[in-house]
Amino acid sequence: MTHPDPETSIERLIKLAGERDMPTREGMDRARLAAHESWSRMLLEGARAPRHSRMQTMLGLAIAAGLAALAMFSWTRLSAPQVPQVVARIAALSGGASLRDDRGEIIARAALPIHSGTTLATSEGRVALTFGDSLALRIDGRTRLRFDSRDQVTLLEGALYVDSGGVNTVPALRIETPAGVVRHVGTQFQVQVTGNMTRVRVREGRVLLERASGVPTDIAAGDELRVAGEDLRWQHGLPSFGAEWEWSAAIAPALEIENRPLAEFLTWMAREHGWQVQYTDETLQHRTLEIRLHGSLDQLDGAAMLERVSLVTGVPLSTRGGVLWVGGGGR
Amino acid sequence: MNEIDHELVGRLLRGERRAFDEFFNEYYPKLYRFVKRRMPADSAGCEDVAQATLCRALESLHGYRGEAALMTWLCTICRRELSARWRENQGWAGAPALAEDDPEIRAALESLLASEQGDPLLVTSREQVRESILTALDYLPAPYAEILECKYLRDMSITEIARQMGRSPKATESLLTRARDAFREAFALLPGGAAGALTP
Numbered sequence: 001m002t003h004p005d006p007e008t009s010i011e012r013l014i015k016l017a018g019e020r021d022m023p024t025r026e027g028m029d030r031a032r033l034a035a036h037e038s039w040s041r042m043l044l045e046g047a048r049a050p051r052h053s054r055m056q057t058m059l060g061l062a063i064a065a066g067l068a069a070l071a072m073f074s075w076t077r078l079s080a081p082q083v084p085q086v087v088a089r090i091a092a093l094s095g096g097a098s099l100r101d102d103r104g105e106i107i108a109r110a111a112l113p114i115h116s117g118t119t120l121a122t123s124e125g126r127v128a129l130t131f132g133d134s135l136a137l138r139i140d141g142r143t144r145l146r147f148d149s150r151d152q153v154t155l156l157e158g159a160l161y162v163d164s165g166g167v168n169t170v171p172a173l174r175i176e177t178p179a180g181v182v183r184h185v186g187t188q189f190q191v192q193v194t195g196n197m198t199r200v201r202v203r204e205g206r207v208l209l210e211r212a213s214g215v216p217t218d219i220a221a222g223d224e225l226r227v228a229g230e231d232l233r234w235q236h237g238l239p240s241f242g243a244e245w246e247w248s249a250a251i252a253p254a255l256e257i258e259n260r261p262l263a264e265f266l267t268w269m270a271r272e273h274g275w276q277v278q279y280t281d282e283t284l285q286h287r288t289l290e291i292r293l294h295g296s297l298d299q300l301d302g303a304a305m306l307e308r309v310s311l312v313t314g315v316p317l318s319t320r321g322g323v324l325w326v327g328g329g330g331r
Numbered sequence: 332m333n334e335i336d337h338e339l340v341g342r343l344l345r346g347e348r349r350a351f352d353e354f355f356n357e358y359y360p361k362l363y364r365f366v367k368r369r370m371p372a373d374s375a376g377c378e379d380v381a382q383a384t385l386c387r388a389l390e391s392l393h394g395y396r397g398e399a400a401l402m403t404w405l406c407t408i409c410r411r412e413l414s415a416r417w418r419e420n421q422g423w424a425g426a427p428a429l430a431e432d433d434p435e436i437r438a439a440l441e442s443l444l445a446s447e448q449g450d451p452l453l454v455t456s457r458e459q460v461r462e463s464i465l466t467a468l469d470y471l472p473a474p475y476a477e478i479l480e481c482k483y484l485r486d487m488s489i490t491e492i493a494r495q496m497g498r499s500p501k502a503t504e505s506l507l508t509r510a511r512d513a514f515r516e517a518f519a520l521l522p523g524g525a526a527g528a529l530t531p
Contacts, residue, residue, distance in 0.1 A: 030382065036351065037386075
């Protein structure tokens with residue numbers, strides 16, 4: 001009796017089974033959106049109420065051991081020079097910007113890595129950055145931002161916008177300002193420094209301002225806090241959209257739309273501009289999951305993107321009062 | 332403990348977007364097929380159950396201890412989703428009994444330990460063999476199943492597969508060898524996985 005070659009047997013088996021069943025593309029898209037929402041919720045809730053599972057306890061012990069080892073290492077190597085690390089990367093820029101460190105100054109350009117210890121300065125231009133794994137930073141014109149480490153920047157002057165994509169990041173970004181340290185929990189916000197005045201305005205989620213004196217100040221969505229010395233001024237109930245936010249959307253890297261569903265484009269547009277999405281009917285909402293976009297939206301501003309997408313998909317899109325109407329409801 | 336699964340969960344808990352994509356792309360189709368084998372006549376329902384499973388898993392990700400393979404943990408959640416759905420459906424007559432639901436087979440698939448037993452589980456039909464092949468493929472890491480299908484189902488050359496998977500031809504050959512070994516081990520554990528299963 002002869003035995004078949006093992007490879008031939010496997011080939012016969014795989015051929016016998018044929019192609020495996022796959023869910024529909026629409027089902028995949030729907031599931032991806034739902035799963036992403038669940039994931040974001042879990043991260044936000046995890047950040048608000050830390051749990052103490054065995055895994056985390058072990059992680060805590062490991063971190064404690066690591067810190068002890070690090071302390072010993074630092075103690076024995078105090079004189080060792082710090083090696084700059086890549087902490088961010090330029091995603092897009094408009095106008096002029098420069099990067100300065102100990103070695104000198106260079107002109108900023110797209111895709112350039114930014115090392116710790118570098119200061120980014122903009123003149124009339126704006127810059128969009130990726131920071132770590134999941135943070136998007138936007139820097140307005142006439143701004144100086146120093147990158148201290150993988151979890152800290154110092155806003156020396158000007159305005160900075162932060163978008164964590166709706167999820168909490170570990171470690172959370174610390175922003176040093178004259179008023180103290182600004183930290184966030186899964187959010188969109190901007191910080192502006194003008195002279196000795198620091199302004200923090202929150203679009204989504206919440207932000208903590210840790211001042212040298214006093215307890216941390218909690219700034220929620222729709223709030224704006226201006227701090228100048230000991231003087232604190234609040235504004236509440238501010239909209240998530242409008243001129244105060246538009247500069248950050250203007251420098252946002254364009255979404256790569258090739259073969260992406262219309263629904264994803266609409267979600268992205270709404271997040272960038274602080275809008276709510278409203279559909280005129282449920283059928284149309286389902287259709288936006290099926291309609292696929294092709295081509296590119298590079299070099300277009302927000303209004304032109306909406307116009308282009310509306311034209312090629314045949315779905316009316318318009319904005320009014322912070323609402324992105326899908327299906328003509330805004331007219 | 333499965334280090335790869337544990338690392339993926341750690342990255343998900345840290346909020347890495349890339350980890351979410353890896354997790355979704357690997358496990359949503361597998362869960363869909365897991366449900367499809369139990370509800371073959373209801374494709375839309377299968378998508379709903381697979382989606383609900385992923386959402387529930389992501390919301391309780393802190394509960395994953397890494398003691399079982401991630402796929403096994405997801406399947407446990409999926410079985411609960413299926414039970415809940417079946418309870419709601421008055422007309423349902425009962426869950427189909429599948430070999431992979433047997434705790435012992437599941438445990439064996441988890442570890443993918445080579446089985447050298449001379450008396451493999453009984454083969455009852457050609458369809459059961461096919462079922463076992465598909466189950467074995469879904470329990471393999473995604474690149475293993477992909478390379479086996481590229482090579483034997485789509486008749487692609489090593490060069491073509493290497494290009495598609497973004498690997499060198501040598502790394503692709505090596506991956507194929509590991510995939511064949513893993514498949515052989517997984518398949519041998521299931522009904523229909525006997526050496527002579529395909530002999531007429």
